[in-house]
Amino acid sequence: EHGVLADVLEDIKARQRADAQEAKAIRAERDSLKAQFNTLKGEAQALKAQALSVQAQIAKAQTHLSDTHTDPDPGAHAEAQAELDRLCGERDALTTEHAAKVSAQRQLKADIRQNADRLQALKARGETLLENDAAYTHKVEREERERVRREEAKDMSARRSAMRHRAEQHLEATTVTLADYTQVQTAVLSCQAEVRALLERDNRLRAEAARLRGRLTGLAELQGLLAREATLRHDASMAQAQTETAxxxxxxKDCTSHIVQETQVVTEMSSRLELQLTLNT
Incomplete structure (x- = not known):
């Protein structure tokens, strides 16, 4: 149907173009006829003026001819009659030519009226073609809108299908990603628990180290007291005091050595723990 409407619309436009060319030719013909009419009108007016001038000359010639009746010269009368006949003949010729010009003017007027009628008929047909053109153009535009709407509907359906496919793919990818995230989250929680355990162990080791450092301090004070005691008892019993003191x-010394060893062990454990914490972080 769209193709048929388009063909009809193209035929209307072709007829409009042909009518426009014909109207252009008719207007050119009208202008030519008007120019010819104006030319004939000027020539007729000139002929009429000449005829009036000749008529005036005829009146004078008739008066002169009447005057020759009393002229004793017989040749004067004949000459006056000949001049009058010539003027009458010239007047008749001008009158005939003027009549021909007037008749040609009438014919040109008829041609101009016919030209105007043709132009008016073309105008009426052009208006009809315009109405038909508008009607078929509306039909074609409506059909085109329907076609575009159908194409858009097909395109929208295809786009919805593509979007649905992408959504399904995205859902699958999201499901896989969620599983990976759950696994990673579990590993993170495990690492956090391990870090907390290491921190608790580190705190215990630090507390033990502080306790051992306190014991070392007490031992140092005890050594000072023992030294003072040894000094006080030196005079009373040097040998016994030296032996006991020794x-x-x-x-x-043994206790101190043991404490130093324990302190080294605690220090090494603390260093390893700090290194482990650094690596975990």
Whole structure:
């Protein structure tokens, strides 16, 4: 149907173009006829003026001819008659030519009226073609809008299908990503628990180290007291005091060595723990 409407519309436009060319030719013909009419009108007016002038000359010639009746010269009368006949003949010729010009003017007027009628008929037909053109153009535009709407509907359906497909793919990818995220979250929670355990162990080790440092301080004070005691008892019993002091000092040295060893162990454990915390972080 769209193709048929388009063909009809194209035929209307072709007829409009042909009518426009014909109207252009008719207007050119009208202008030519008007120019010819104006030319004939001027020539007729000139002929009429000449005829009036000749008529005036005829009146004078008739008067002169009447005057020759009393002229004793017989040749004067004949000459006056000949002049009058010539003027009458010229007047008749001008009158005939003027009549021909007037008749040609009438014919040109008829042609101009016919030209105007043709132009008016073309105008009426052009208006009809314009109405038909508008009607068929409306139909074609409506059909085109319907076609565009159908195409847009098809395109929208295709786009919806594509969007649905992308949504399904995205949903699948999201499901996989959620599983990965859950696994990673579980690993993170496990690492956090391990870090908390390490921190608690570090706190315990630090507390133990502080306790051992307190014991070392007490031992140092004890060593000072023992030294003072040894000094006080030096005069009373040097040998016994030296022996006892030596035993005590040795005992204290052993205890101190043990404490130093424990302190080194605690320090090494603390260093390893700090290194482990650094690596975990």
């Amino acid at each position: 035993h005590r000092i040795q005992a204290h």
